[in-house]
Amino acid sequence: MKYRISANVIRRLPRYLRRFELLDRQNVEKISSSALGERMGLKASQIRQDFNCFGGFGQQGYGYNVKQLRDDVGGILGLDKTLTAIVIGAGNLGRALIANFDFAFCGVELIAAFDTSKAIAGTRLHGTPILDAGELNEFLDDHHVDVAVLTMPKSATAGTARLLSNHGVRGLWNFTGVDIDADLGDTLVEDVHLSDSLLTLGYYLRGRTEQPGEDGDKL
Amino acid sequence: MKYRISANVIRRLPRYLRRFELLDRQNVEKISSSALGERMGLKASQIRQDFNCFGGFGQQGYGYNVKQLRDDVGGILGLDKTLTAIVIGAGNLGRALIANFDFAFCGVELIAAFDTSKAIAGTRLHGTPILDAGELNEFLDDHHVDVAVLTMPKSATAGTARLLSNHGVRGLWNFTGVDIDADLGDTLVEDVHLSDSLLTLGYYLRGRTEQPGEDGDKL
DNA sequence: TAGATTGTTAATCGATTAACAATC
DNA sequence: TAGATTGTTAATCGATTAACAATC
DSSP states (O other), X not given: OOSSOOHHHHHHHHHHHHHHHHHHHTTOOEEOHHHHHHHHTOOHHHHHHHHHTTTOOOBTTTBEEHHHXXXXXXXXXXXXXXXXXXXXXXXXXXXXXXHHOOTGGGTEEEEEEXXXXXXXXXXXXXXXXXXXXXXXXXXXXXXXXXXXXXXXXXXXXXXXXXXXXXTTOOEEEEOSSOOOOSOOTTOEEEEOOHHHHHHHHHHHHHSSOOOOSSSSOOO | OOSSOOHHHHHHHHHHHHHHHHHHHTTOOEEOHHHHHHHHTOOHXXXXXXXXXXXXXXXXXXXXXXXXXXXXXHXXXXXXXXXXXXXXXXXXXXXXHHHHOOTGGGXXXXXXXXXXXXXXXXXXXXXXXXXXXGGXXXXXXXXXXXXXXEOSOGGGHHHHHHHHHXXXXXXXXXXXXXXXXXXXXXXXXXXXXXHHHXXXXXXXXXXXXXXXXXXXXXX
């Protein structure tokens, strides 16, 4: 039970979670750290170290129970506490996330989306109400919003980020590609830089250089 | 000039590139490693180390020339050699990428998209022709395709990945959320696991734990 | 009990940071 | 020249891996 968990370990947790979900769907009941390591491209000892940051969930001489491990990792990630989220910008990307992304899997409830287009205001998409951007302020005063998903044009990013932060939104999931430099107090920003991902792939494709370390993911 | 560049360094290159683009737009002509470090949340010595992997681009007593550095980093990433790409699956996400993502910035030319829906086959989106999925095989035989962007349903992922790999597509940019376990020879897979990103943000939001290391990005 | 596999400590490896001589 | 700032080597730090005793 370590005092402070490193970011490296935290960023591996979702991967473990996905893997356990998969194993469970495949009706695998138990798995050893070495078998898991083989499937995930990790060393068995690293897996044991990782789990030990949180106390260790295994049984000596047996291995890890898949269902239990899935629940435990889910618990560490806090999936029991649902967070509320809104989407800012219902263009293609916003709509793609609203319609296809599994927010529930991440312990997040999507409660509304906002867009400047009057044409779509008042409609619903996949159960989520699309509201006029003009109503955002009022909405934030009336509802508790933990996370805002930023899928609007680059130009609106800085201002909107500040507005959201000022209204108590503590997490920004930022797809705009614009780095939010300004100090937003205790509001956290998780940047999704798709271009970084494609550029990295391109680097490895162009060079004769061989593949990256493990299985090349890393959201 | 190091023999082999670590994946950590490679994954920082796109961030440098973005930053230099920004500095250039702000008409900043030169910058020192310490000033750059301050803006990017990196230590000056790390920046100098990173650039030295490729020979070092600075001038002692002066700093780094922004335009030149941007071009140099672009060169390392291979932006001069354009790669060709196709999108598989023109649903919301596929369309969002086709219409909004800056492929050119990444040195990639999008030449076609494929979808099973006969309704949209033959149309164009943002200049990109949308073709019927049935024509994929023939298309691959007739065109050189470096990268396939996977934005189709999960169920089709494994089979399509194999097909693409067999037809010589060497890079898969995978948005399906499905891990492609199968061995695809020398085809590289870059996974974009959006759920990992949101789960990580959620972890930090829920816990009293403080923020991640730096500025919390990491595609 | 014997075998398996964890939890955990110790050893290794690599990445980041600091320091400083080289040089513009 | 004096000042600034890099390139690069050395020191530190942290993360991964190996090893093994504990225990199911």
